[in-house]
Amino acid sequence: MRSEQFMSLTVLPGTNRGGEREGFDRISLCPGDTLSIVGSTGSGKSAFINDIEVLAQGDTITGRSILINGVPPSDEMVRDPSKKPIALITQNTRVIADLTVCRFLALHIRARDTDALELVKRTVTLANEFTGEKIAESMRMTELSGGQTRSLLIADAILIGQTPILLLDEVENAGIFKEKVIRCLKHYNKAVIFVTHDPLLAMITDRRIIMKNGAVTGVLEPGTAEREMVSHISGIDAFLGELREKIRAGDLIETDPLPGKKQVVTA
Numbered sequence: 440m441r442s443e444q445f446m447s448l449t450v451l452p453g454t455n456r457g458g459e460r461e462g463f464d465r466i467s468l469c470p471g472d473t474l475s476i477v478g479s480t481g482s483g484k485s486a487f488i489n490d491i492e493v494l495a496q497g498d499t500i501t502g503r504s505i506l507i508n509g510v511p512p513s514d515e516m517v518r519d520p521s522k523k524p525i526a527l528i529t530q531n532t533r534v535i536a537d538l539t540v541c542r543f544l545a546l547h548i549r550a551r552d553t554d555a556l557e558l559v560k561r562t563v564t565l566a567n568e569f570t571g572e573k574i575a576e577s578m579r580m581t582e583l584s585g586g587q588t589r590s591l592l593i594a595d596a597i598l599i600g601q602t603p604i605l606l607l608d609e610v611e612n613a614g615i616f617k618e619k620v621i622r623c624l625k626h627y628n629k630a631v632i633f634v635t636h637d638p639l640l641a642m643i644t645d646r647r648i649i650m651k652n653g654a655v656t657g658v659l660e661p662g663t664a665e666r667e668m669v670s671h672i673s674g675i676d677a678f679l680g681e682l683r684e685k686i687r688a689g690d691l692i693e694t695d696p697l698p699g700k701k702q703v704v705t706a
């Protein structure tokens with residue numbers, strides 16, 4: 440399904456681990472909407488986005504059903520990966536094909552019937568905006584780090600697959616600039632769901648789903664207080680990101696003060 444044909448994704452409720460119906464009527468996402476999913480380990484976050492990825496029709500352990508544009512998806516959409524409007528990228532997503540980045544992207548482009556070389560370049564350039572460890576077209580897919588792989592697959596889903604819906608399962612932990620990713624996904628009008636433990640990501644999404652015991656127990660919309668905190672937290676996060684890069688590069692940290700922290704000047 441092409442982006443322009445996608446209008447909405449709807450999740451209809453299932454049951455929690457005890458078999459009780461979960462606490463929402465329907466959750467819908469349109470192009471440009473961002474949603475985060477939070478909850479402790481084992482609370483059912485991955486199961487929730489897997490239901491979306493497989494376009495569940497009451498046939499998974501949770502009993503949820505998914506509608507695309509308000510109706511159950513066609514059999515063709517469920518069976519044929521190229522018709523599926525969804526890309527799922529997880530912490531463990533690795534590409535095991537022994538190909539260079541350039542070959543991998545070119546094969547995907549050919550499958551999608553679009554113009555090749557220039558698009559490979561644009562995709563690698565976009566991926567490199569998401570990661571501090573630069574990707575070259577000549578690198579092998581199998582030697583990319585986790586952060587490089589995820590950055591490349593996000594750029595690939597945006598520019599080559601042109602997938603309208605992206606599901607990202609705990610991808611923030613290593614090596615991607617998450618605010619850049621989210622800004623870019625908004626720019627391309629994607630519907631995005633992040634499973635996350637990251638407070639900044641949880642606070643910059645439009646809505647936040649709370650999971651417990653296998654079920655959705657609440658859907659929150661960040662209020663003014665959270666909105667106001669975001670820019671402050673974003674500064675702290677950028678600072679930590681820079682520190683992380685410097686430490687990884689082997690530098691010694693000497694002078695940088697924390698953002699917002701007054702430097703004590705002694706006379």
Ligand SMILES: Nc1ncnc2c1ncn2[C@@H]1O[C@H](COP(=O)(O)OP(=O)(O)O)[C@@H](O)[C@H]1O
Pocket residue numbers: 453454455456478479480481482483484485486487500501652653654
């Ligand atoms: N609604 C549910 N009913 C029954 N089992 C569930 C339900 N939701 C999740 N599970 C199961 O619970 C386990 C943990 O869920 P998972 O989605 O991996 O949690 P998380 O991603 O939050 O750590 C998995 O084995 C999953 O299949």
Ligand SMILES: [Mg+2]
Pocket residue numbers: 484485486608
């Ligand atoms: Mg999980």
